[in-house]
Amino acid sequence: MSTLLELNNLTLGYDLHPAVHHLSMQIQQGDLMAVIGPNGAGKSTLLKALVGQISPLSGEIVRHSITKEQTAYLPQLSQVDRTFPITVHEMVSLGAWSKTGPFGRLRSKDRRKVQNAIVQLGLEGFEQRLIGSLSGGQMQRVLFARLVVQEAELILLDEPFTGIDSRTSADLLALIHAWHRRGKTVVAVLHDFEQVRQHFPRCLLLSRQAIAVGDTETVMTPPNLQRARKLNEAFDEHADFCAHH
Amino acid sequence: MFEYLIAPFAEFAFMQKALIGCFAIAMSAAPVGVFLMLRRMSLTGDAMAHAILPGAAIGYLVAGLSIEAMTLGGILAGSFVALVAGFVSRLTQVNEDSSLAAFYLISLAAGVLIISASGSQVDLLHVLFGSALALNNEALVLLASISSLTLILLALLFRPLVVECMDRQFLQSVSGLSPLAHMCFLILVVINLVGGFNALGTLMSVGMMILPAALARYWVRTLDSMLLCASLTAVLCSYVGLLLSYHAAWPAGPSIILVLGLCYVASLVLGPQGGIVNKLSRPRHLSA
Numbered sequence: 001m002s003t004l005l006e007l008n009n010l011t012l013g014y015d016l017h018p019a020v021h022h023l024s025m026q027i028q029q030g031d032l033m034a035v036i037g038p039n040g041a042g043k044s045t046l047l048k049a050l051v052g053q054i055s056p057l058s059g060e061i062v063r064h065s066i067t068k069e070q071t072a073y074l075p076q077l078s079q080v081d082r083t084f085p086i087t088v089h090e091m092v093s094l095g096a097w098s099k100t101g102p103f104g105r106l107r108s109k110d111r112r113k114v115q116n117a118i119v120q121l122g123l124e125g126f127e128q129r130l131i132g133s134l135s136g137g138q139m140q141r142v143l144f145a146r147l148v149v150q151e152a153e154l155i156l157l158d159e160p161f162t163g164i165d166s167r168t169s170a171d172l173l174a175l176i177h178a179w180h181r182r183g184k185t186v187v188a189v190l191h192d193f194e195q196v197r198q199h200f201p202r203c204l205l206l207s208r209q210a211i212a213v214g215d216t217e218t219v220m221t222p223p224n225l226q227r228a229r230k231l232n233e234a235f236d237e238h239a240d241f242c243a244h245h
Numbered sequence: 246m247f248e249y250l251i252a253p254f255a256e257f258a259f260m261q262k263a264l265i266g267c268f269a270i271a272m273s274a275a276p277v278g279v280f281l282m283l284r285r286m287s288l289t290g291d292a293m294a295h296a297i298l299p300g301a302a303i304g305y306l307v308a309g310l311s312i313e314a315m316t317l318g319g320i321l322a323g324s325f326v327a328l329v330a331g332f333v334s335r336l337t338q339v340n341e342d343s344s345l346a347a348f349y350l351i352s353l354a355a356g357v358l359i360i361s362a363s364g365s366q367v368d369l370l371h372v373l374f375g376s377a378l379a380l381n382n383e384a385l386v387l388l389a390s391i392s393s394l395t396l397i398l399l400a401l402l403f404r405p406l407v408v409e410c411m412d413r414q415f416l417q418s419v420s421g422l423s424p425l426a427h428m429c430f431l432i433l434v435v436i437n438l439v440g441g442f443n444a445l446g447t448l449m450s451v452g453m454m455i456l457p458a459a460l461a462r463y464w465v466r467t468l469d470s471m472l473l474c475a476s477l478t479a480v481l482c483s484y485v486g487l488l489l490s491y492h493a494a495w496p497a498g499p500s501i502i503l504v505l506g507l508c509y510v511a512s513l514v515l516g517p518q519g520g521i522v523n524k525l526s527r528p529r530h531l532s533a
Binding site: 048051052053069071072073075079080081084085086087094097098101102103130146 | 283401402404405407408410411412413414415417418419420422466467468471
């Protein structure tokens with residue numbers, strides 16, 4: 001197994017306020033990793049940095065055998081404007097962006113991929129529906145279909161199961177396992193500890209800094225979880241400048 | 246019939262020019278307005294319309310009633326306010342709409358002051374409410390150029406703009422075009438407002454953007470048809486508004502916007518996509 005991403009002393013944040021502090025870890029190819037931690041622990045910020053949306057305040061992200069184009073990102077459902085008049089088919093087709101670019105048309109090969117993804121996610125018959133008419137679960141299926149079309153090696157999921165019915169959650173989890181079996185790397189921000197224990201062999205427990213990272217059973221111990229909660233509560237908005245660089 | 250509907254345009258050159266100018270601005274401002282509305286920036290358009298005033302006023306001070314000088318001034322002032330508001334909100338974590346509101350108010354106050362300190366009330370009325378019936382050839386060339394440039398840029402930026410509106414984080418994850426799309430769009434808003442103020446005035450030109458877009462949403466569902474519906478309505482209402490202004494001797498800008506406003510109210514009541522009548526007349530629910 002080779003190292004895909006290496007985070008070296010990474011500090012991320014907005015407006016000088018760090019959301020993630022001095023994080024060093026590696027993500028291996030084929031990892032199925034959960035990122036857990038209290039609200040405001042910096043989980044989503046970490047994902048945004050991994051996909052290249054925000055730049056580090058300090059430290060670095062080293063991409064070893066992966067490019068930014070091979071990384072796919074699932075935003076939180078609430079970040080998508082579902083009142084926008086776009087159809088399911090058009091939304092899923094955006095997954096082929098790396099092939100079409102901002103101007104090009106879908107080729108017949110990509111058109112087939114889009115149709116296959118729609119079928120795979122159980123969205124047949126919904127192709128011409130506007131996204132505004134879908135339920136939360138159906139909308140998440142659309143976003144997963146777009147991920148399928150993207151065919152990325154590293155897949156970053158920000159709270160993929162929040163506000164989703166249990167049947168959709170089960171289907172999407174099965175898809176994540178299928179990606180894992182095919183050697184793809186998946187990193188998901190999650191809240192359901194039971195789900196993490198059952199389905200995600202690796203885990204990062206974050207509370208503005210890494211509390212623990214590694215195999216899930218060694219990370220999710222009661223002392224670690226308690227420490228994560230305490231650290232997050234102790235966060236100071238008016239802290240001095242950090243002395244560790 | 247001919248006498249009422251066609252003759253004013255067949256007989257008078259100033260009516261022909263007004264019609265061509267309004268058609269040009271209608272065809273480009275309406276699609277820009279659709280995107281403004283979908284980005285929930287309808288009131289931003291209004292703020293920007295006020296922001297271009299001091300630029301136009303300074304242009305007027307320097308060169309008199311020169312289309313080129315007032316247009317250039319308007320574009321510079323509008324772009325400046327848009328950029329500064331965007332920059333300040335990113336620098337200070339204040340919402341873009343509140344910093345935009347602050348800057349456009351400063352800009353508007355400066356504009357009114359400049360005009361009233363140096364010109365007459367007539368000039369102020371010209372800038373605020375435009376003079377579609379006094380468009381000359383240079384103004385027509387300018388309006389046609391703005392319209393063409395807008396349609397070409399919208400076609401080129403269509404996909405990034407759509408994704409930027411709907412799912413910005415996805416766009417940021419697949420390409421670096423997000424800031425470019427945002428900036429080009431703001432520039433399109435500014436040049437269309439500036440183009441519009443020659444014909445309709447700074448206060449009315451935003452109506453040509455927002456009203457067609459807002460009413461289109463009551464008739465059609467998809468983006469393509471919304472863009473088409475908005476443009477066609479804007480063109481049609483320009484024609485009806487100019488006719489009305491000719492026959493009733495009303496000022497052209499407000500007449501056009503009033504016709505658009507009436508169409509909006511009619512759409513609000515009668516439109517099949519969420520109009521009031523449609524909502525009230527629908528049976529409670531379908532059978533299972």
